[in-house]
Structures are given as C-alpha cells and as structure tokens.
Amino acid sequence: MKNITVLGAGAWGTAFGQVLADAGNTVTMWAIEPEIVTDIHEHHRNSYRLPSVEQLPANMDATGDRAQAVANADIIVVAIAAQFARIALAEFKDLIPSTALVVSLMKGIERTTGKRMDEVVRESLNLPAERFVAISGPNLSKQVADRQPAATVVGCADIANARTVAQACETKYFKPFVTTDVIGLEMCGSLKNVVALAVGMARGAGYGENTAAMIETRGLAELTALGKAAGADPKTFAGLAGVGDLVATCGSPLSRNYTFGANLGKGLSVEEATKASNGVAEGVPTTDAVVALGRQLGVPTPLASAMSNVLTRGISCADMLGELFGGDITEE
Ligand SMILES: NC(=O)C1=CN([C@@H]2O[C@H](COP(=O)(O)OP(=O)(O)OC[C@H]3O[C@@H](n4cnc5c(N)ncnc54)[C@H](O)[C@@H]3O)[C@@H](O)[C@H]2O)C=CC1
C-alpha cells in the first residue's frame, strides 16, 4: 500500500485515482479548481469531470495545497492537459520528494517544443529517467470508472520501477503490463489521438467501416514509422498502447478526440467543436506537433498533415481523405 498523489482531477485523473484507491492505496487528488477539490473532499464525488461515479472510495481525498498534496507521496501521477503540463509542474519542482516515482497519464506532444510528455515532465521536475513512468493503453475513463475490465501498459527505463507502479494500480478489473519502451508508449498515446480525430471526422461526415478501417490502418503505419524513427520498439505499436488504443479510441463516442472529429465531420467549425468538447481533445494541438516531428525525423506524415489542413485551413472531410489518396501507388 502506498501514498499516491494524482495531479489533475479531470476525467481520467479521477478515474485512475479510483483504480489506485481500489488497489488499496491512500490517494490524494490535487486540482487547480477549488470547486473540484471541495466536491471530492466533502462529497466524495467529482460531479464536474466524472459525474457517472456517485461515490468515490473513502481512501481518496483531495487538496488544493500543492505542498500538502505531494509531501508524503511515494508515487505522483500527472493527469493534466498536455499543453499545460510544463507550466503546472513548474510549481511542484521544489516540492516533490526526492525518491518519488512520477507517472504520466498524458497523451500529447507539446506544441511549442515538439517534445513528448516524458521529456516535458523530466525537464520540468529535473527527474532522472529511472524515476519517470508512462502509462498508456485503451482506457476510456468512463468505462474504467465503471470498473469494466481493462488493461494498460506501464513503462519505465527501470523495469523494477515499472513493476512497482503496475503493482500499485492492479485491481480485479484493471490489468497492467510492463515495458521499458517509454518512447513507444508516448508516441502511441499521442498519435492515436490524431488518428481518432480523422476517423471521427469521416464517421461524422457519414462514411462507413471501410473508410474508418483505412484511416486506422494507415494511421497505425504512420505512427509506427514515426515512433521507430524516434527510437521506439516497433512491437509496442502492435500491443495494447498501439492497436489496442486505436481500436478503443477510434470506435467510441466516449473519446473526446473521436467526438471532436465527428463534430467537424458534421460541419462544426474548430471553434464550435472546441466549445462542444467534454474535456481536452489532445489530438488538436498535437496534430501540428506531429507534422513538425515528422519533418524533423524525415518521416512522411500524410494523415497528420491532412488533419492539420482541416484544423488550420478548414478543408473538408472529402478533401482530407483526398489528400490521403494522393501520391503514387506504393507497396503497403
Ligand atoms: N479521459 C480518458 O479517457 C483518458 C485520458 N488520457 C489522457 O489524460 C490526460 C488528462 O485527461 P483527462 O483527465 O481525461 O482530461 P480533462 O479534460 O477531463 O481534464 C484535464 C485536466 O487538466 C487540468 N489542467 C489544465 N490546465 C491546467 C493547469 N494550468 N494547471 C493545472 N491543471 C490544469 C484540468 O484542471 C483538468 O483537471 C490527457 O492527456 C488525456 O489524453 C489518457 C487515457 C484516458
């Protein structure tokens, strides 16, 4: 049993906090929103971000005080919208215990720097690689919060630390696997959101399974090529964090990225889809970061580039798909 602090009480931070509490740990949520802290602390609810859960476990509490939140933590879990991770973590830099493991649940690439979350978290907290852990997999927050069976992948350069975190989040309904391929997990989690935007857009525009399967499969090829060039193990892309998360995210209206895309496909503007979004759609700022990363690594990113044209130039779904069909006939 460990003291675990979760930074960010959004939908996934809260659902994962419940997993950790169910696994027997003492869980402290920290949130920037005072109303969420009060809701969790006084009512054992997060009616703002995870209203489907009527009663959070008794061994789960919340505070808005940064120092108090992390003072006794063995493990610190970061579940903040990726573009705000650096600024939010700066406030914790001098507060976190020197032995604590830091876990990122985030799935995004920093738009201003093109950096993955492992890089952002380690830079922000001055953290050695062996104390950074990434978690990524097909984990739609509402279904995990409903305690439906699900699995995930826990990655750390030091496999023993990956196992420590995996043991801390293992429950009857939540099964962690371990890996040392942190880069693979980061690339899978971030890039599948871009693919989900495109699949959602096609679905929203009325296209069927063939079109969705094409985007998912070509998207997988794109994220595998980019991941390999960034140093990831190609095996990771065929596993839970890769194919698994693509299947879950690209097939569910519970996904904010899928839904954002679907709204674009139905004719909403980016501004309107942003307003309609129930939480952060990480694929939106990550799309341009992926295009830039592709350029930097010399890897073509036709899907991310087409989605970037949707998001920045407002091209239609038909034109986005037309871009995917462009170019010469090549070997698959
Ligand atoms: N919801 C899901 O099913 C899953 C989400 N994720 C990832 O987990 C991360 C968090 O997602 P959710 O909790 O679902 O998102 P959410 O939209 O429900 O919550 C985002 C959180 O970021 C916090 N935040 C934003 N700016 C902040 C700042 N400047 N300082 C402090 N906190 C700030 C918000 O207060 C909120 O708690 C994302 O990267 C997402 O891709 C990963 C797996 C599943």
Ligand SMILES: O=C(CO)COP(=O)(O)O
């Ligand atoms: O990452 C997720 C499921 O694994 C959640 O996807 P969204 O962020 O699109 O809701």
